[in-house]
Each structure stands twice: as structure tokens, then as C-alpha cells.
Amino acid sequence: MTEKKHFWNEYQKEIADDNYFYERSCIRQSFFPGSETAFLNILRNELGLTIIDDPNQHTCTGIGYHSDVVPFDTTMTICARLFSLMTDKELTNFVPSCVTSFGIFTEVIETWAQFPEELEKTRQFLRKATGREFKVPENIAHPSDIIYKYRKELKKKMKYQLVNCHTGKPLKVVEHIGCHYAKIFSKHSVGGAEFPQVLAGMIEEWGGQVIDYPERRHCCGFGFRQYLVMANRGYSVANTKKKFESMEPYKPDFVLTNCPGCTMFMDRWQYTIAEMEGKTYDEQQMGIPVLTYEELTGLLLGYNPWDLGFQVHQVQVEPLLDKLGIKYDLKDKFTGVTGKYLGEPEKPEYLKVCYE
Amino acid sequence: MNDKHVIIIGGGPAGIEAANYLANNGIKITLFEKDEHPGGNIKNWAKLFPDFGDASVVRKEITDKLKHENIKFINNTKIERLYQENNHWVALTDNEKYYGDIVLLATGFEVFDAKRKEELGYGIYDNVITSVDFENMYKSGKMLTNEGKIPDSIAFLNCVGSRDEKVGNHYCSRVCCITAVKQAIEFKELVPDAQAYCFYMDMRMAGQFYEELYRKSQEKYGVNYIRGRISEAAVTMDNRIQIKAEDTLSALPMKMTVDILVLMVGIESSESTAKISTDNNIVGPYGFAKSKSLFGMDNLTEKPGLFLAGTCKRPLTLPETIADGRSAAVEIMNYLKS
Numbered sequence: 001m002t003e004k005k006h007f008w009n010e011y012q013k014e015i016a017d018d019n020y021f022y023e024r025s026c027i028r029q030s031f032f033p034g035s036e037t038a039f040l041n042i043l044r045n046e047l048g049l050t051i052i053d054d055p056n057q058h059t060c061t062g063i064g065y066h067s068d069v070v071p072f073d074t075t076m077t078i079c080a081r082l083f084s085l086m087t088d089k090e091l092t093n094f095v096p097s098c099v100t101s102f103g104i105f106t107e108v109i110e111t112w113a114q115f116p117e118e119l120e121k122t123r124q125f126l127r128k129a130t131g132r133e134f135k136v137p138e139n140i141a142h143p144s145d146i147i148y149k150y151r152k153e154l155k156k157k158m159k160y161q162l163v164n165c166h167t168g169k170p171l172k173v174v175e176h177i178g179c180h181y182a183k184i185f186s187k188h189s190v191g192g193a194e195f196p197q198v199l200a201g202m203i204e205e206w207g208g209q210v211i212d213y214p215e216r217r218h219c220c221g222f223g224f225r226q227y228l229v230m231a232n233r234g235y236s237v238a239n240t241k242k243k244f245e246s247m248e249p250y251k252p253d254f255v256l257t258n259c260p261g262c263t264m265f266m267d268r269w270q271y272t273i274a275e276m277e278g279k280t281y282d283e284q285q286m287g288i289p290v291l292t293y294e295e296l297t298g299l300l301l302g303y304n305p306w307d308l309g310f311q312v313h314q315v316q317v318e319p320l321l322d323k324l325g326i327k328y329d330l331k332d333k334f335t336g337v338t339g340k341y342l343g344e345p346e347k348p349e350y351l352k353v354c355y356e
Numbered sequence: 357m358n359d360k361h362v363i364i365i366g367g368g369p370a371g372i373e374a375a376n377y378l379a380n381n382g383i384k385i386t387l388f389e390k391d392e393h394p395g396g397n398i399k400n401w402a403k404l405f406p407d408f409g410d411a412s413v414v415r416k417e418i419t420d421k422l423k424h425e426n427i428k429f430i431n432n433t434k435i436e437r438l439y440q441e442n443n444h445w446v447a448l449t450d451n452e453k454y455y456g457d458i459v460l461l462a463t464g465f466e467v468f469d470a471k472r473k474e475e476l477g478y479g480i481y482d483n484v485i486t487s488v489d490f491e492n493m494y495k496s497g498k499m500l501t502n503e504g505k506i507p508d509s510i511a512f513l514n515c516v517g518s519r520d521e522k523v524g525n526h527y528c529s530r531v532c533c534i535t536a537v538k539q540a541i542e543f544k545e546l547v548p549d550a551q552a553y554c555f556y557m558d559m560r561m562a563g564q565f566y567e568e569l570y571r572k573s574q575e576k577y578g579v580n581y582i583r584g585r586i587s588e589a590a591v592t593m594d595n596r597i598q599i600k601a602e603d604t605l606s607a608l609p610m611k612m613t614v615d616i617l618v619l620m621v622g623i624e625s626s627e628s629t630a631k632i633s634t635d636n637n638i639v640g641p642y643g644f645a646k647s648k649s650l651f652g653m654d655n656l657t658e659k660p661g662l663f664l665a666g667t668c669k670r671p672l673t674l675p676e677t678i679a680d681g682r683s684a685a686v687e688i689m690n691y692l693k694s
Contacts, residue, residue: 111388193474193475193476194474194475194588195474201488212591213590213593214590214591214592216590217475217588217589217590249593250593311409
């Protein structure tokens, strides 16, 4: 089977080498606050690349757009303003931190390519509203594309591999790329929509084993209106449950995610399902850890787990750290950078956690 | 007329039928076949619809027609280029030029590469096979999963690579629906207790005895027909295939697991058809060769002396292909007389 899977590698995209403009996610810094900082550190300090993190940036409108509260004309104009910030920095390589933003930007640019009058209209809107001009990015890469591109170089610097240090066996990893990464335009992804390679490539390169389970392509459960409209949240949980039930027999060591929303829902809904039904999808009643690709890369490079923000994960990562052989100090888990004790979250009733 | 020389490109049913007809009328033929053995795509089939005739017998009957003193059969030879030079046609192989007064293009079809429908898992999951693989399995007499188990269930999916905007093929391949009916019956005869499902958009039973066979498959063999396309196939822990589809008659999404999924791959223009047609400005939609007129001049092209026969033009059934080969031969005779 492994030999057959190699043809997924045929689906490749052009990923710029260097000189990126970074566009941050609206929600990641609250939910998984170490990921974006880790990415910038990895690019700048480990790979020696240039990436601009502009303080004047803003939303791409993705959540509003997919909830039908922001019209597409507005979305195009807001995206154009972000492109104008990139243009100000004399850059052409745009790197949106979020999979939904990535989908929005590729959709906007494709719209402009297919309907040039929409581009002209957007230029006029932006000019009237802000007096700004912009260039359309020459290259759009999701941050995971860049990590994938440099996965071999990063491997040389890594202190740990995706191997269970107690058994010597590869860790079993579920990967989830997020619907908006490849299902909108598979040509803009690494590996296509059906058997994506972007996260799988990292996992395999770094010693892990990718699990191909039946609901691999299913939505994480976010689905925007499925969650944002409160009455629909049961549908959101049900979809997450479907995924976890499907992956459970394979006993994954962790889930690797690409998208802020997917990370959030696959992590937090495990708590919800545990409290609702007294059910977790591991044998220790602790849930299956969910990591972003930046967190994973940082961990393997030897970054401090608490600097990466693992203390704000719902499903505790300590069992995974133990498997990887990564040392950590629980005393530091809820200590801020100034040394101040930040307090512990409330303990769930059913889901087990690694604090008192 | 008998000093004229006809080059036929393609040793399938259309090319052989035309060659035999022309040879019987005293015309000298050189027939090129890219493979070692003649017969075209019949080589891939065990039994033929709608009467379950033995494909090897039919193939022998067809290929025996090559045994004629006026036919020079050259196998393992691909025509790289076809062009005109000093009122002659030149068929160029990788190392030799062949001259002819007339050329008949009978380069046939290729089956759709199911790997292009990634979501169906062909080439990735061992128990996802194509209709061609099914024929080979049937020929061996063993209907087993990759793990050597007698299957409890099988699903056939029609229109793989046909009527599919995503892969750029809007047309119907015409033979897949009836092939699925035939294969479902063959499966049920070998494994009577197993379940057979057939996913379809429309069951296009346009040929003689097709409708009767479709009915028989349900009444006698209990084949279940589900109107809906499979959106995704995935592998389960025990290497079975999980299918997601929508039953459009009940308007409900469905999920089921089967032991084997058979993809009914459609007909596409062969590489040679597309290349030679393009080089000679006779290429039509989807890379098939374009005839001068569908009505009355379907074996002629806009290029005098260049004729077409069989599935290089469009999807056809085997009887239609053979008849078309004969039709092309008649047109060539008329051309020579004029």
C-alpha cells in the first residue's frame, strides 16, 4: 500500500522560497496562542527566511463571509486592503495563517482572474474607501505549505522524531487539512483534496505513520453556520463525533491539524462529548491530543511545550510528550512569562486532565 | 484499382473488419498494431453483453480475418506521425516510413484512468477495482477480495470518467451501464448469497436485449440498483470499502461498506487517435477523430484519402464497431472507384 500511495506526491504547487507577507488568523491567537509565534520563529531563526508580520493587518472576513453576513464585494475589498499592506512592503508572496483565509484569498484571486471587471471594481472600492492601491500576490502559500517545503531541512535540526521512545515504533497520526485548504481549489494545495500530502508529508518525513481512516475527509464539525448558529451546534458535535468514532479503532497517538477552526473543534468537542456521553476515544479517558503543525514542528525542534501554548489545550498533551521523550516541568504549565501564576482551568467532570 | 495500397492504423475489430473486406476485393493492405496481439480492447473482456458470448471466441473469429494474402500485419509498431507527401500518405514509425494511397484510422479507444477520480481510491485501496480488472478476475474464475476472501457484497459504480464535468468528459460512454448489469449477474452467479449493488445516474438500456437483461438482473439475481453517485470511497480497518452516496430517489444520504467496489470506467480517445487527429486537423471534441458528417459521410474526413472507423470517432458497442469497419471499407472502395 505504501508504494501505491506515492502517486499522491504528483500533486504539487509552487511555494515561494522566501520573502513572505504574513496574514494572521482572527482566532488562533486566542485558542492556540503559541502557534503563530512558533511559525515566525521557525522561519526566521531555524530557516533564516524573511517574513513580515504587519501590525496594521485585520480580518479577511472569512467567518462573516461563510456565515452570509458579509457580502462578497466587501470581502474582496477587505482582502485588497491586506494586499495593499503587502504591496507597501514591496512583497509579492502572501502567507495567510488560517485555512479559511487561504480559501478566501484563493477564491478572490481566482474571481479576479476569471472576471477582470471585478478586480477593477475592487480597485475602485479600495481607492474610494482608503486611497490605497495594491498588487495581486504572485504566490499564495499556506504556512503549512512552507513547513512542508522545508520539512527535510527542519528534520536535520530536530531533537525528536515521531517515534514512541518506549516501543521504538512510529507514532500513529491522524491528519486533518481542513475543508477550505483543498476542497475549494485542489490545485492550490499540496497533494490534492482527497489524499492531501501537506501534513502527511511532514508526518512521514519526521518518522510518524499516517492513519488513513474512513472519515478522513469529513468536516471537523465547525462548518461555520453549523456552529455559529446556536441551534445547530448539535450538528457540529455530531460531525466531530463521527470523525472520532471512525478514527478510534486505529488508536491514534494524536491528531495533526491545519486550520484554526479544526484544531479548536477537534480539541474542545472531545471535552463536550466526554461530558455529554462519558465517552473518550482513547483508553486512558484523556482524549486524543490535537496539535497544530507549528506546535508539532516546534516540539520536535525542542521548543518548551509551555512556550508553544499547550497549557490552553483542552485535551492534555503530556501523554504525547512522554511518548516522544520530551521533558517538561508541570510547575511551569500555568506560569506566565513574568513568572506570575496564572491559575488553573476548572477540571472537567469526566475527561481526565494533568492538573489538580 | 488493385494497384492501390491502403494503410490501416489499428488492429482492433474495426481495422480488421475493414482490412478483410478490402483484401477480399483485391486491395493490398498494411495493418499496423501497436500491441503484440491484434483484437484491441476485446482482449480485456471475458464475456460480452448482452448474450454472454465468449469474448475469446469472438476475438478469434475477428483476428482470423487477418489471415489473408493481401493483408500484411505489422504488430508492436506504433505510428508516430501520419502526413501527406507527394500525393501519398506517409505513416512514420520510430525508424521507418510506410507509403500508402489511402489511410484508415482505426485507433480505437482507451479506458478512462480511474486514478483520476481520486475520491474513489483506485490505485490506493486494494479492493477498489475497475470493470477491466473485474473481467480479468472473472476470467481467472476466482471472485475474491485482495485478502483472498469470498466477498459478501460488491458495488458497481457507473459513469466513472463519463458524464462527468470534473474530468472534462460530458459524454456518455454507452457501454458501461450494460456492462455493469452483465458483471453484476456474473458476480451473482459465482457468489449467489452475496449482495450486489449498482449505483447509477440513469440506466441507459438502449441496445437490443439490454432492458430485458436489466430486468432479469433484478428479478432473477436480486441486484439492487441505487440512483446516486458515490461521492467518496474510503478504506476500513479490515480493508473493506466504505462508500458514501446519496440515494436520490429517497433523497437521503447513505453510507455502506462493501468488500469490493467496481468502477465502471468509460471510453476515452486513445493517445494515437488524439495525436494523429490533431496532426491532421481532424480532431473533434474530447480528442476523438471528427468525421466529415455524421449523416452519410461518417467514415470520411475533411482530408481526401483519410478515413475513419470505429471508436476513434466516439464510443460504440462492439457490433457497431464491426459494422463501422465494414462501412469504412465500402467508402474506401467507392473512393478508389471514383
